[in-house]
Amino acid sequence: MDQIIISPSKYVQGEDTIAKIGDYIKPLGQKAAILADSFVTGLVGDTVKKSCADAGIEQRMEEFGGECSRAEIDRLMEIFKAEGSDVVVGIGGGKTLDTAKAIGFYHKIPVVVVPTIASTDAPTSALAVIYTPEGEFSEYLLFPSNPNLVIMDTKIIAGAPVRLLVAGIGDALSTYFEARANGLSGKATMAGGLPTKAAQALAKLCYDTLLADGYKAKVAVENRVSSTAVKNIIEANTLLSGLGFESSGLAAAHAIHNGLTKLEECHHLYHGEKVAFGTLTQMLLENAPMEEIQEVLTLCRSVGLPTNLFDMGVKELDHAKLMEVAEASCAEGETIHNMPFPVTPEMVYAAMLSAHQIGLK
Incomplete structure (x- = not known):
């Protein structure tokens, strides 16, 4: 059996890094599908929108429903497919990021994950954990590649509970x-x-x-x-x-x-x-x-x-x-x-x- 190590294409960690997110997304796509829950949208939504606008990136921000389930993935895929998105950005916790990775996989577009917390090791992996809508473990979804970009804003993460x-x-x-x-x-x-x-x-x-x-x-x-x-x-x-x-x-x-x-x-x-x-x-x-x-x-x-x-x-x-x-x-x-x-x-x-x-x- 071969020895194998895999990783994201790029990992960025620093204070106020999210204010530069548009510059980091730009090499990957021009129409960003941005996924975040209501709290995260209130926390960083305006910053992300401004950064994308300054970089010349069109974006559609959609609210994450809270569970990385097949039903939620399908719902969001329909929305972003209609938008013609060519890069997906997940901002928030592990379930948000896993959902973004699944959307990127099924739509065959680059994936950017932006954790606002450091509560799991999900961000860097070529893996999503799928749950039932009720929150019970269902399955692992394995992807052929890791996220294209992981952005860690240490100031935001240090401010989380x-x-x-x-x-x-x-x-x-x-x-x-x-x-x-x-x-x-x-x-x-x-x-x-x-x-x-x-x-x-x-x-x-x-x-x-x-x-x-x-x-x-x-x-x-x-x-x-x-x-x-x-x-x-x-x-x-x-x-x-x-x-x-x-x-x-x-x-x-x-x-x-x-x-x-x-x-x-x-x-x-x-x-x-x-x-x-x-x-x-x-x-x-x-x-x-x-x-x-x-x-x-x-x-x-x-x-x-x-x-x-x-x-x-x-x-x-x-x-x-x-x-x-x-x-x-x-x-x-x-x-x-x-x-x-x-x-x-x-x-x-x-x-x-x-x-x-x-x-x-």
């Missing part, structure tokens, strides 16, 4: 551990081959950056200021985690996240908050050293990530429901089968209960 940055830390936390497991199993990564040493190094750098700067970044954003630590965590949550997971592989942590969408009590949680517990569960599943588990627990507690099921909103342990989560985690085609040993629902169930107990404060 701290919980979103922390959720991004939770998502990025899994990168190294899933990459390590996938490397041991020798299974194909999301990039379609074996990991390169570069991709594995990025995954480890992601984890090291979280340990070094995660708490410092949280404190800065709580005070609504940016700092070197904030900028480092934005890069870790987005670029390092994105390239690390995609070209080094997913394993149990994200599959357990997908299983947790079956628990109604967890629907209020962000993606990365569930992934953090999925990472702890994976570590129990693979019998990781207790010292390493404690290191992860310390990081999670310092930034406010959940370390047990009660933290996640579960009132009491319903063992039948937990087994449903475990069974969903082990569904055919799930990334849990990239672990370096066969995994059964019973094993996941046991690991979840153990992770919960160890994670209780």
Whole structure:
């Protein structure tokens, strides 16, 4: 099997970068389909419109409905197709960006993603997570190429609620551990081959950056200021985690996240908050050293990530429901089968209960 690493064509990170978005879009197209939810439109809509107008780009801004579902993708595709758009721009959170990537794929036009938060590693990937209209995980949609352009405005991201940055830390936390497991199993990564040493190094750098700067970044954003630590965590949550997971592989942590969408009590949680517990569960599943588990627990507690099921909103342990989560985690085609040993629902169930107990404060 070949070794493969994939990435966006261009990644731009800096303060007030969104004010120059027109200049960055211009080489990709002249009629921009811009997708954002109502809050993001109010936050940056005028800036984006002015920048596009100054660059001579026609644009149509449309409101995102809130869920990256097949129905929402189809609705927006019809609107932008009628406009004759030749580049699609997603501005906002992970579901907005995934929807823009899907539209670009089906319309065969360039894709620009502009996160206003650093809560997931979705922006850089050639992947979208499709949900049902009710918010349950449905499927992964894989694309032949990554976004053409990723723009990260650190000033906007630092001004977002701290919980979103922390959720991004939770998502990025899994990168190294899933990459390590996938490397041991020798299974194909999301990039379609074996990991390169570069991709594995990025995954480890992601984890090291979280340990070094995660708490410092949280404190800065709580005070609504940016700092070197904030900028480092934005890069870790987005670029390092994105390239690390995609070209080094997913394993149990994200599959357990997908299983947790079956628990109604967890629907209020962000993606990365569930992934953090999925990472702890994976570590129990693979019998990781207790010292390493404690290191992860310390990081999670310092930034406010959940370390047990009660933290996640579960009132009491319903063992039948937990087994449903475990069974969903082990569904055919799930990334849990990239672990370096066969995994059964019973094993996941046991690991979840153990992770919960160890994670209780």
